[in-house]
Amino acid sequence: MIQHTRRHATAADYVQLMKPRIMMLVVFTAVAGLVAAQSVSGASMNPIMAVIATLAVALGSGAAGAINMWYDADIDAVMTRTSTRPIPSGAVPREEALAMGLIMSGVSVLMMWLASNALAALLLAGSIAYYGWFYTMLLKRRTPQNIVIGGGAGAFPPVIGWAAVTGSAPLDAWILFAIIFMWTPPHFWALSLLAHKEYAKANVPMLPVARGAKATRNQIMIYSVLLAPLGLVPVVTGLGGMLYGVTAALFGAAFLLLAFKVWRSEAGDGDAPAADLKKAKGLFAFSILYLFVLFAMLIVEHGFAAYLPVTLV
Amino acid sequence: MNETGDHPSANAGQAEERARLAAQKKRNMWLALALFAFVVIVGVTTVIRLGDADLSKDGGVYWRNDPQPREQAPMPELPSDNDADSEEGPV
Numbered sequence: 001m002i003q004h005t006r007r008h009a010t011a012a013d014y015v016q017l018m019k020p021r022i023m024m025l026v027v028f029t030a031v032a033g034l035v036a037a038q039s040v041s042g043a044s045m046n047p048i049m050a051v052i053a054t055l056a057v058a059l060g061s062g063a064a065g066a067i068n069m070w071y072d073a074d075i076d077a078v079m080t081r082t083s084t085r086p087i088p089s090g091a092v093p094r095e096e097a098l099a100m101g102l103i104m105s106g107v108s109v110l111m112m113w114l115a116s117n118a119l120a121a122l123l124l125a126g127s128i129a130y131y132g133w134f135y136t137m138l139l140k141r142r143t144p145q146n147i148v149i150g151g152g153a154g155a156f157p158p159v160i161g162w163a164a165v166t167g168s169a170p171l172d173a174w175i176l177f178a179i180i181f182m183w184t185p186p187h188f189w190a191l192s193l194l195a196h197k198e199y200a201k202a203n204v205p206m207l208p209v210a211r212g213a214k215a216t217r218n219q220i221m222i223y224s225v226l227l228a229p230l231g232l233v234p235v236v237t238g239l240g241g242m243l244y245g246v247t248a249a250l251f252g253a254a255f256l257l258l259a260f261k262v263w264r265s266e267a268g269d270g271d272a273p274a275a276d277l278k279k280a281k282g283l284f285a286f287s288i289l290y291l292f293v294l295f296a297m298l299i300v301e302h303g304f305a306a307y308l309p310v311t312l313v
Numbered sequence: 314m315n316e317t318g319d320h321p322s323a324n325a326g327q328a329e330e331r332a333r334l335a336a337q338k339k340r341n342m343w344l345a346l347a348l349f350a351f352v353v354i355v356g357v358t359t360v361i362r363l364g365d366a367d368l369s370k371d372g373g374v375y376w377r378n379d380p381q382p383r384e385q386a387p388m389p390e391l392p393s394d395n396d397a398d399s400e401e402g403p404v
Contacts, residue, residue, distance in 0.1 A: 011340075046361055055354075111354060
């Protein structure tokens with residue numbers, strides 16, 4: 001275990017507890033759902049209420065992150081990548097992180113209810129419980145499929161955004177859910193191919209640890225093959241227009257190509273050359289860009305009147 | 314001993330205590346700000362909700378200010394003079 005001396009917590013430590021990078025992606029996808037819902041359904045939301053609902057999603061994401069850091073403090077201390085986090089570094093006491101997570105959970109759900117409706121608040125509460133309890137406490141240390149099932153937690157934000165506007169969660173919202181759900185395994189497994197020794201040290205049964213690097217590369221390829229066409233489904237339902245369709249096709253093809261390169265490589269194997277590790281790193285970085293760009297296109301099309309319908313013969 | 318006559322470890326302890334209090338004060342300020350922001354948000358949402366709500370209708374929020382009149386039972390019809398003629402009187 002990596003030992004750190006006790007230091008005084010700063011505001012930055014509490015911000016770090018909320019996993020700000022994950023929060024940014026969560027907020028971004030929620031905003032995409034919010035914007036698309038207004039354009040597709042014709043319903044409108046008071047802009048101040050929309051900002052408060054977005055803030056509630058951010059708080060909820062931060063709350064789940066704090067609960068995750070509270071529960072995983074022991075394994076975070078073992079892994080080099082996470083040993084500098086606020087709890088293992090000694091800046092924030094564990095119980096303080098838990099209290100922060102629980103209070104923020106309540107506040108975020110309440111805020112969402114006040115700003116929108118009960119369904120959006122319920123979905124937000126569900127996604128916090130999904131990540132903070134179901135994934136963190138039940139799945140992560142028990143099954144190599146932890147990422148696959150746990151991916152549902154990160155997929156909720158666009159549905160929450162949609163529900164905040166319309167009070168319902170139609171098929172289009174669940175298509176966005178499915179895209180993030182299918183995106184999570186290749187995204188995270190690309191990272192775990194690089195950090196599998198750390199996970200083994202912490203006894204976390206990530207796929208490369210439990211089934212080996214080759215099985216992980218196979219799974220990355222399978223999920224990428226499913227993800228690329230799934231990214232185009234919004235065009236079929238009319239949610240995505242010309243701009244979205246072209247972007248999803250190009251980025252989907254690039255995603256497949258990078259996944260194929262990882263599949264052909266020896267990334268994650270004990271004696272993998274540096275060039276192969278670079279391929280896994282490349283897929284990980286590109287996957288973030290892929291999701292960001294796809295949802296950005298939805299915002300551009302529906303929020304800035306750039307929607308051109310695609311006619312399917 | 315240092316120039317002020319204090320033991321170095323005592324100085325270090327005081328500095329540590331000062332740093333702890335400073336950090337605590339900073340955290341408390343952030344907490345106060347967060348609480349204030351929450352109160353403002355609740356206030357703003359309430360004002361907007363009340364502004365948007367149509368309180369004159371049954372579906373308005375929080376209260377109902379158009380109580381419906383109670384339904385009255387129909388008045389029984391009084392017998393007319395003709396009806397009285399046609400009826401057989403006491404013999």
